Amino acid sequence: MSDADGTVVDLDGVTKVFGEVTAVDGLTCTVDRGDVLGLLGHNGAGKTTTLRLISGVLTPTSGTLGVFGMDPVTQGAQVRRRTGVMLARPPVDRRMTGRENLEYTARLYGLDRSQAHDRLEELVVSFHLDDRLDDLVDHYSEGMVQRLSLARMLLPDPALLLLDEPTATLDPMAAHAVRQLIVDLAGAQERTIIVSTHDLIEASQICDRVAVLQRGALVALGRPQELAGRVAARGLRLQVAETHRPVVSKLAIDRGYTVEPMSGGEMRVHGVGYERVPQMVRALVDADIDVYGVMIDQPTLTDFYLALHQEDDAPADAT
Amino acid sequence: MNRRAVLAIAGRDLRIVRRSRAVITPIVLVPLILLLVPPVALLGAAGSPEALANELQPLLARLSPELPGLPSAPEQQAILLILVYVFAPLFLLVPIMVASVTAADSIVGERERQTLEGLLHSPTTDRELFIGKLLAPWALAVLVAFGSAACYGLVANVVLGRYGLPPSFPNQVWAVLVLWVAPAAAGVGLGLIVLVSGRVKTFQEASQISGVVVVPVVGMVIAQVAGVFLFDVALLVGLGCVLWLLTLLTMRIAGRRFQRDRLLSGN
Numbered sequence: 001m002s003d004a005d006g007t008v009v010d011l012d013g014v015t016k017v018f019g020e021v022t023a024v025d026g027l028t029c030t031v032d033r034g035d036v037l038g039l040l041g042h043n044g045a046g047k048t049t050t051l052r053l054i055s056g057v058l059t060p061t062s063g064t065l066g067v068f069g070m071d072p073v074t075q076g077a078q079v080r081r082r083t084g085v086m087l088a089r090p091p092v093d094r095r096m097t098g099r100e101n102l103e104y105t106a107r108l109y110g111l112d113r114s115q116a117h118d119r120l121e122e123l124v125v126s127f128h129l130d131d132r133l134d135d136l137v138d139h140y141s142e143g144m145v146q147r148l149s150l151a152r153m154l155l156p157d158p159a160l161l162l163l164d165e166p167t168a169t170l171d172p173m174a175a176h177a178v179r180q181l182i183v184d185l186a187g188a189q190e191r192t193i194i195v196s197t198h199d200l201i202e203a204s205q206i207c208d209r210v211a212v213l214q215r216g217a218l219v220a221l222g223r224p225q226e227l228a229g230r231v232a233a234r235g236l237r238l239q240v241a242e243t244h245r246p247v248v249s250k251l252a253i254d255r256g257y258t259v260e261p262m263s264g265g266e267m268r269v270h271g272v273g274y275e276r277v278p279q280m281v282r283a284l285v286d287a288d289i290d291v292y293g294v295m296i297d298q299p300t301l302t303d304f305y306l307a308l309h310q311e312d313d314a315p316a317d318a319t
Numbered sequence: 320m321n322r323r324a325v326l327a328i329a330g331r332d333l334r335i336v337r338r339s340r341a342v343i344t345p346i347v348l349v350p351l352i353l354l355l356v357p358p359v360a361l362l363g364a365a366g367s368p369e370a371l372a373n374e375l376q377p378l379l380a381r382l383s384p385e386l387p388g389l390p391s392a393p394e395q396q397a398i399l400l401i402l403v404y405v406f407a408p409l410f411l412l413v414p415i416m417v418a419s420v421t422a423a424d425s426i427v428g429e430r431e432r433q434t435l436e437g438l439l440h441s442p443t444t445d446r447e448l449f450i451g452k453l454l455a456p457w458a459l460a461v462l463v464a465f466g467s468a469a470c471y472g473l474v475a476n477v478v479l480g481r482y483g484l485p486p487s488f489p490n491q492v493w494a495v496l497v498l499w500v501a502p503a504a505a506g507v508g509l510g511l512i513v514l515v516s517g518r519v520k521t522f523q524e525a526s527q528i529s530g531v532v533v534v535p536v537v538g539m540v541i542a543q544v545a546g547v548f549l550f551d552v553a554l555l556v557g558l559g560c561v562l563w564l565l566t567l568l569t570m571r572i573a574g575r576r577f578q579r580d581r582l583l584s585g586n
Contacts, residue, residue: 018584057439057579076579077321081442091437095338096331107327108441162440 006033007066008160008192009054014063016049016216023049025216026063031194033159036186038207038224039196040305046216047196048088051162054194055083067160081109084158088165090149094138098129098148101137102155109156116155123151143174150181161185163195167202175202182206200302204228210301212308219308224301231299231307235270236280237262239293251283268297320450324443328451332425333459341522342424346459349416350467353409358402358474362481369394377546390484398482402475407496407550408539412532413467414501418460418508419529425452426512428522430582439579449577453509453570460505468497495555503562508532510569513577 009031016024024046031037039047052058053065056072056079065072072079092101102124106116124130127147137145146169153161163182167175183206185191197203203210204224212220212227220227235257240248245267249259257271257280272280277296284291336342379396389396429435438448472488479487511532512525519525542548 052583055440057436057583059580077442077444077447080440083440085437085440087436087440089433089436091434091440093331093335093432093434095335100331100334104327104331105441107330108324108438108443110321110323110442 007031008033008035008068009194010064010066011050011054012064012066014050014053014060014065016046016053016058017061022216024053024060024213027213027216027218028063029211029218029221031192033192034186034190035209036182036193036195036207038203038210039194039213040198040200040203040210041213042309044215045213047213048164049216050213051085051164051194051196054160055080055085055162081156082158083160083162084153084156085162086149086153086164086166088168090145092137092145092148092152095136097136098124098133098140101148102133102152105152105155111156119155119157120151123154127151142169143171146170146174146178150178154185159191161191161193161195163193165196165198167197167199179206200300200305204301212305214309220304227304228299228301231303232273235268235272235297236277237293237295237297238267238269238284238291239265240267240284241290241292244289247287248284248289251287251289252280255280255283266293321443321447324441325447325451325454328438328443328448329454329458332421332452332455336421336424336455336459339424339428342420342428345420345526346417346463350413350463350470353412354406354467354471355474357406357409358471358478361398361401361478377544381546381549395482395484398479399484399487402478403487403490403492404550405540405543406471407492407555408536408543410464410468410471410493410496411500411504412536414460414464414505415508415532415536416529417463418456418505419512419532420526421456421459422453422509422512423516423522423525423529425456426516427519427525431521435582439582445578446574448579449574452577453513456509456512457502457505460508461502464501464505465497468493468501491552492550492555495552495559496550499559500555500562503559503566506566506570507562510566510573513573514569517576517581 007030011027011029014024014027015022023044027046027050029037039050041047049058053060054067054072056067056076059073067079068082070079092098093104096104099120102120103116106120111119124133127150129144129147129151132140132144137148140148146166150166166182167178170178179202182193182195186193186206186208195203195207207224209221209223210227211218238248242265245261248267248269252259252269257269260268260270262268269280274296277294281291281294336346379393379400389399429438441448443451472493475488476486479485508529511529515525515528519528539550543550548554
């Protein structure tokens with residue numbers, strides 16, 4: 001539960017129950033300084049509740065939490081002073097200007113006037129808000145609102161960032177910029193980031209580790225590549241001359257594999273384990289097949305996530 | 320106590336109120352309708368003051384021995400009683416309505432606009448948040464009440480002059496009403512909204528609920544006209560005590576319930 005050893009967030013058997021619903025169920029994990037942890041899971045899996053528990057705006061039903069070595073339940077204000085939060089629905093007031101929103105945040109966080117002014121100027125320039133800063137937020141585009149929300153979050157220079165679906169409403173360019181920012185904030189600036197997302201590709205790109213939640217319980221935790229590696233390889237993707245495809249199919253089927261035609265003239269051979277790839281390629285060459293491309297179809301975090309949830313969603317065997 | 324954060328929350332809520340037509344309209348209209356229209360209407364009734372005197376006969380009969388300073392003419396007595404005593408309960412609607420409408424926007428409206436959670440994640444304690452959220456509505460209600468009373472006093476003096484009476488405002492009754500009872504009444508309006516805020520979903524719903532306070536106030540007006548009691552200094556001091564107690568009680572209950580966890584989980 002200590003900040004000194006580099007652990008910023010420490011959850012130990014944390015459970016949160018709302019009425020008869022267990023939103024978070026015995027969650028245990030730690031997040032170190034400079035780490036980006038992704039929270040994955042279906043809607044209602046407990047991602048947002050976990051972020052709220054870390055920030056101390058919800059009180060756990062049982063279990064213990066430590067953030068910067070403090071208890072968010074009893075030292076919530078101190079925890080939140082060092083924590084920046086970006087919510088799925090940006091919490092900026094649309095009846096105020098961008099500047100008023102930022103100045104309000106500065107006062108809430110107790111920044112002194114000159115410190116706040118310098119930081120504000122720096123952020124509005126880097127988030128390209130300077131020319132519209134005195135307009136009402138109601139007149140901003142969604143992308144601008146999201147940028148303002150980011151500037152608002154970073155204004156008090158927080159060491160821990162809690163991001164709840166930060167790219168969900170953004171266009172591809174804006175989403176890319178946010179992902180890049182997350183990588184920079186964690187890497188160069190050593191901020192600790194916990195981000196909830198439904199975008200598994202995004203999670204693979206920006207997260208050091210991901211935690212998969214299912215009905216509030218942690219069902220997997222690890223590096224994205226590590227988790228993906230738990231799923232069997234999908235096989236080989238081959239690009240061969242069209243006239244040779246029947247021969248390739250026969251070769252594969254004779255060896256006990258299955259073949260799936262794909263778009264763009266490709267075919268996928270299922271069941272070829274990593275160690276059998278050279279054997280398969282040699283068979284193709286021996287059969288005088290014109291091979292234009294061979295690619296091992298590596299499993300991804302998406303495959304892992306789908307496999308995990310297919311197991312869970314599968315109907316129970318009838319007995 | 321982080322006073323800076325409390326003032327930041329209150330200041331921001333006041334700024335938002337200024338820009339909200341749904342909030343500013345009742346804040347302007349309620350004092351106007353309750354405190355300026357009735358005395359102006361009395362000017363129009365200057366041609367038939369006997370009718371007013373007849374209406375207030377029960378009160379006049381009861382008060383003549385109690386209020387030795389009353390003018391001798393029944394019409395003048397009637398006008399003075401109306402302006403100083405009968406309209407006094409109506410004045411209480413001003414701080415109550417202003418406080419409750421502003422608090423409805425500040426608490427329920429903030430949740431409706433989905434900006435409440437951002438505030439909950441700020442480095443404030445539940446207590447600071449609670450005080451910050453109530454400070455703006457209470458201060459605004461008291462300020463509007465003071466301003467409304469000043470305007471009412473001016474108009475009332477003009478009306479009194481029209482009936483051949485010397486200016487009577489400010490006076491002891493209204494001084495107690497404005498300085499002691501009005502801030503407490505604003506507190507009751509706030510308490511009402513805080514208590515119902517967990518059960519309503521929209522600002523409109525919350526502000527409509529505050530309309531229930533009209534009933535006892537109208538009851539007080541009728542009771543005075545019927546001669547049941549008079550809004551004199553003693554009664555106002557007592558009323559103020561009751562309202563302050565009510566305010567303290569509701570704030571105590573509401574303060575305990577005002578927790579981040581409850582606000583988010585709706586328990």
